[in-house]
Amino acid sequence: MIRQLTFDLPARTAFRREDFFVSPANATALAALDDWRAWPGGKMLLVGPKGSGKTHLARLWAAEAGAACIPASDLATADLPALSAHGAVAVEDAETCAGQAGAEAAFFHLHNLVTQAGHLLVTAAHPPRDWGLSLPDLASRLQAAPVARLEAPDDALLSAVLIKLFADRQITVPPTLIPYLVQRMERSIDAARALVARLDAHALAAGRPITRQLAAELLDPGN
Structure with a gap:
């Protein structure tokens, strides 16, 4: 039997406005970042679970504000x-600096430099009080910042993302497949990307279209 070869090519993530799907899970946070010129103290905390869209939203803001982006782990x-x-900086995954004396000190100095006349966006999975910061001055300044919250993706958001991901691969799927996937997948944007890639690879290898039955073979192999 001849099987079609499949190649796991690296995917390029594009952080474009048109690829950011607005839903009740992220609409409030998006509005807060769109109003960045009015942030109290020139700073904002963007808090949400992994896969909720923090990186995408931070990059949209960075493009709008002309900001530099840096992982907190690189601050030292x-x-x-x-x-x-x-004049504007986004510090991503900020909780990773907790307990690292050099990174915390650098974060404190960067905060003071940027917020004097610019804007600082900080992303994290949890509020600063839960990071375990060792530097009291840094903790107090971050805890004083307003917070924009991203919730885990809801059904509407995951559905829109899955439809877009299939369309990007020029794959037509039956309408019943999307709700089937949404109810069984991990609730994150990253998981949606991985799932569509797995389905595409499995369909190519088997020489079959992507259907609910094919998805069941991956997601419910015992049934």
């Missing part, structure tokens, strides 16, 4: 004056 060795010169 970063050129802080060069970062602050952008």
